Amino acid sequence: LLPRARASQESIFARMSRLAARYGAVNLGQGFPSDAPPAFLLEAARGAVGRLDQYAPPSGLPALRDAIGADLGVDGADVVVTSGATEALNVLALSLYGPREDGTGDEVLMLEPVFDVYVPQARLAGATPVTVALRLDPGPGGGWRLDLGALRGAVTPRTRALLLNTPHNPTGAVFTRAELEEVVALAREHDLWIVSDEVYDELYFGAPPVALRTLAPERTFTVGSAGKRLEATGWRVGWIACPPGSGGRLAGQIAGIRQQGSFCAPTPLQAAVAAALPVARAGGFYAGLRQEYAGRMALLAGGLEALGVAVYRPGGTYFLTAHLGAAAPDAGRLVESGGVAAIPLEAFAQAHAAPPGLVRLAFCKSRADIALALERLSAVL
Ligand code: GLN
Numbered sequence: 292l293l294p295r296a297r298a299s300q301e302s303i304f305a306r307m308s309r310l311a312a313r314y315g316a317v318n319l320g321q322g323f324p325s326d327a328p329p330a331f332l333l334e335a336a337r338g339a340v341g342r343l344d345q346y347a348p349p350s351g352l353p354a355l356r357d358a359i360g361a362d363l364g365v366d367g368a369d370v371v372v373t374s375g376a377t378e379a380l381n382v383l384a385l386s387l388y389g390p391r392e393d394g395t396g397d398e399v400l401m402l403e404p405v406f407d408v409y410v411p412q413a414r415l416a417g418a419t420p421v422t423v424a425l426r427l428d429p430g431p432g433g434g435w436r437l438d439l440g441a442l443r444g445a446v447t448p449r450t451r452a453l454l455l456n457t458p459h460n461p462t463g464a465v466f467t468r469a470e471l472e473e474v475v476a477l478a479r480e481h482d483l484w485i486v487s488d489e490v491y492d493e494l495y496f497g498a499p500p501v502a503l504r505t506l507a508p509e510r511t512f513t514v515g516s517a518g519k520r521l522e523a524t525g526w527r528v529g530w531i532a533c534p535p536g537s538g539g540r541l542a543g544q545i546a547g548i549r550q551q552g553s554f555c556a557p558t559p560l561q562a563a564v565a566a567a568l569p570v571a572r573a574g575g576f577y578a579g580l581r582q583e584y585a586g587r588m589a590l591l592a593g594g595l596e597a598l599g600v601a602v603y604r605p606g607g608t609y610f611l612t613a614h615l616g617a618a619a620p621d622a623g624r625l626v627e628s629g630g631v632a633a634i635p636l637e638a639f640a641q642a643h644a645a646p647p648g649l650v651r652l653a654f655c656k657s658r659a660d661i662a663l664a665l666e667r668l669s670a671v672l
Contacts, residue, residue, distance in 0.1 A: 299411035303638040307622070311632035316625075317656070317664040319591075320632035322460070322609060324655040328523040329576060335566040339559035347372075347558040349550035350542060351530070355565035362568050363513065365504070365532045368539035371546050372561055374553040376490045376516040376529035380454075381412050382549045383486050383512055383531060388451045390417035397451035400442065404639030406460050406488070413454075421445055424643040425462060427603070434603045435462040435612070437470045439477075446481050453478055456488035457500050461639050461651040462612055463605020468501045475507040483510070490516035490529070493577035495607035496585050509534050517564040521571060522580075526560045527553075584609055587654040587661060594665035595652075598672050609655035612636065615648045620671055622650060630667040 307320035327333070350356065351372025360367035373379040388397035396419035401409045403422035413420040423442045425435045442453075453474065457466045466474075478485050487503040492515065504511040513532040518524035533541040555561075571577060592602045592611055601614040620628070622635040633652050636645035654661060 295415065298414040303407055303634055307626060307632045307634060310623075310626045314627050314630070316627075316630045316632045317660050317667065318632045319652040319654070319656060319661075319664055320626075320634050322653045322655060323524040324522045324609070325657045325660060326522060326655075328521055329567070329571070331570045331574070332521050332523060332563055332567040335563035336559060338566075339562040343558045343562050345558060347555040347561055348546075349555050350546035351556065352558065352561045352565060355528075355561045358565040358568040359515070359530050359532065362572060363502075363504075363515070363532050366535060366539075369533045369535050369537070369542050371531045371533070371542050371549055372556050373529045373531060373549060374556045375518060375524075375527040376488065376514050377408055378527070378549070378552055379514045379529045379531045380408060380486070380488060381415075382545060382552065383514070384412040384416040384418065386545050386548050387484050387486070387512075388413070388416060388418040391449065395419065395449060398447060398449045399452045399454055400445055400450060400483075401454045402437070402456070402459065403641050403643055404461050404636055404645065405641050406456055407639065409454055410641055418451070419449070420641070421450070422641040422643070425459075425464065429601070434606075435459070435464040437464075437466055437474075439470065439473050442474070443477055446477065446483075450481060450483060452484040452486055454486040454488070455503075456490070457503070458489075458491040458495060458605070458607025460488075460491065460608050461610055461634065461636065462603065463608045463610050465495055465498065465500045465606030467498075468506075471501050471503060471506055475503070478507060478510060485511040486514065487511055488514045490514065490519040491608045493520055494581060494584065494609060496581065496588065496604075497606050500607055504532065504534075509536070517568075520577070521564065521567055526557070526564075528556050528560050528564050584654065587656070587658060590658060591652060591654045591661050591665070594661070595668070598665070598669055600668075600672065610651050610653050612649060612651050614646070615650055615668075615672060617646075617648045619648050621647075625671070629671040631664045 304321040311318035357367035517528040633650040
């Protein structure tokens with residue numbers, strides 16, 4: 292084993308997509324849409340390739356930093372463009388926390404079920420991930436809730452940061468303003484950074500998610516994703532919005548670390564995203580997406596419920612969690628012989644075991660694929 296390989300193994304998403312392709316399964320695992328990105332994005336890219344083909348500054352094309360700033364209500368000077376939100380999260384891990392002089396690591400609080408990159412990224416940065424379990428209230432109207440008492444109880448003198456995602460992947464939970472205000476109070480009390488992964492900020496089905504930077508601008512780094520917003524996850528264009536007021540100095544330092552990764556995100560795609568962000572906002576693209584995905588969520592959730600499966604309907608993201616039942620084939624057998632790829636919640640477990648049979652299913656797939664998945668599930672459940 293390579294010296295640092297223990298900290299990070301093959302991603303569950305990559306693995307399930309590989310198995311889905313091998314066995315011809317419907318892929319409700321990895322969260323990428325089956326629809327093409329919007330024409331206005333693709334046209335902007337066609338106009339940029341062949342014209343903007345060389346490096347961009349590590350902090351990003353100025354036009355894109357300004358477009359992101361305008362969209363989020365922050366100054367473009369406080370924005371750093373990254374190669375996807377995954378790199379944004381990694382750069383923040385490397386920038387904000389690491390090993391401590393006493394041989395331990397800075398502790399980073401995160402919510403469990405935990406999105407798969409948070410733990411390995413913290414470890415690779417030399418920090419110590421500490422997960423706090425969400426509560427799962429069963430039954431109708433139930434769902435995943437923030438356990439503020441547990442969060443508070445997990446803070447130690449070594450805690451440096453709080454890393455959370457709202458809307459939350461993998462559960463689809465959207466935390467309320469009241470919950471986030473308590474999170475902010477905790478962060479202020481212990482002087483913690485907040486890293487807020489908000490890649491699904493435009494994808495919600497009830498109350499819109501509250502951006503943590505609006506509650507705690509002085510300590511919040513917001514992570515966002517053009518891939519999620521504009522249905523182009525392979526483009527690898529994401530961003531970090533830093534706390535304001537440093538005159539761009541925080542962004543400059545983060546860009547200094549970010550350049551050691553991919554140096555810059557693909558220049559023509561940055562230009563295309565810069566052109567597309569205001570068009571998406573003004574043209575109601577996100578509202579259309581929400582409406583479409585609400586329909587597909589209802590199709591999948593309703594179909595599962597008709598099969599007797601307990602579903603936790605999400606407030607946001609394009610994932611739902613469902614309890615296929617302890618007797619259901621495990622995710623490995625389901626993809627191999629059941630013809631459906633799902634992500635088992637165990638893949639997001641760290642310190643707290645997930646109940647067997649609990650899976651995350653993506654509904655950013657075509658209605659035909661969702662119907663086919665339901666048909667195949669009905670044969671094995
Ligand atoms: N965010 C996506 C998901 O949760 C996948 C991320 C990835 O595969 N890099 O499925």
